[in-house]
Amino acid sequence: MDTAVKPVAFWLYVCAAMVVVMMLIGAATRLTESGLSMVEWRPLLGWLPPMTAVEWNRIFELYRQTSEYRMQHFGMDLPAFKTIFWWEYIHRIWGRLIGLVFVLPLLWFAAKRRLPGYLTPHLFLLLLLGGLQGFLGWWMVKSGFVDREDVSQYRLVAHLSVALLILAYLLWLATGLNFYKKQQGEIIRKWPVWVIFTIFLLTIISGGFVAGLNAGVIYSHWPSMGGTFIPADYNTSKFWWLNALENPAAAQFHHRLLAYCSVAAALWFCWIIHRQQIDPKWLRLAKVVAAVAVLQLVVGIVTLLSVVPTGLGVMHQLGAITLFCLAVLGLRLAYP
Helix, strand or coil: HHHHHHHHHHHHHHHHHHHHHHHHHHHHHHHCCCCCCCCCCCHHHHHHCCHHHHHHHHHHHCCCCCCHHHCCCCCCCHHHHHHHHHHHHHHHHHHHHHHHHHHHHHHHHHHHCCCCCCHHHHHHHHHHHHHHHHHHHHHHHHCCCCCCCCCCHHHHHHHHHHHHHHHHHHHHHHHHCCCCHCCCCCCCCCCCHHHHHHHHHHHHHHHHHHHHCCCCHHHCCCCCEEEECCCCCCCCCCHHHHHHCCCHHHHHHHHHHHHHHHHHHHHHHHHHHCCCCCCCHHHHHHHHHHHHHHHHHHHHHHHHHHCHHHHHHHHHHHHHHHHHHHHHHHHHHHHC
């Protein structure tokens, strides 16, 4: 790597790592049902938490006016509210920190003319995506304040999808600064990389619908669902095309199927790469993908059987993110 761009690459990797942590905090916020605890959206003035008893009572009273409180947490006391408040507060503060860690070095690198010319428009596009993600986060939270006890699963998946896009973009740019084209082993067929990337992405998106519909806490046994492979209440929606998006049983069933497909695709990818006489780094990547995919399936099953405790749920999210990042790395190796 050119020493001139080493600090830029390191900065992008740090930002990517912070996005991963953000997604894990978001998972914990979701699993602890903390996402609606902060009713106000103060993007510029919301850095400080409540500092006095009066302020705590004020924000608690705002929460008690939400439908989630009336339908799910009626009678909650202030200490219990503080517990869920802190998760959402940390989630929002971490998002602001990512913004600072991205913007301040960007301005410094630009002022010092340390950015490769081709990189500048990509970085400003990332800046716009970060702003969009902040808006989507509030748009998602706002959906849970009226006549429902949770946020819209559609908005949650939109929020998750943009997070994945930002993470992939950061990794793509950072690894592009790391790799030289002449160092890459030629891969004969690139479409297998696209296969695992697509299947991993679809599995994660389906997991978003599982989370948004609270589908992980039903049918907490495996391998059957209610004694059958396909649950009895698989098709309960009026329109078939909405079933996978609005029926919790269907959402969990589809996520299970895609998880099996992910493991099968990972093992198949490892076999395909093993047959090609190319750079050993490809085989190492394929073996890691296969191992992580199998481990992720095991963690997912244990999480399901345990009725989705927060710790295992966050670990399952980390496994999904790891597979996604490995697939992005595979694409970057295929297209140096």
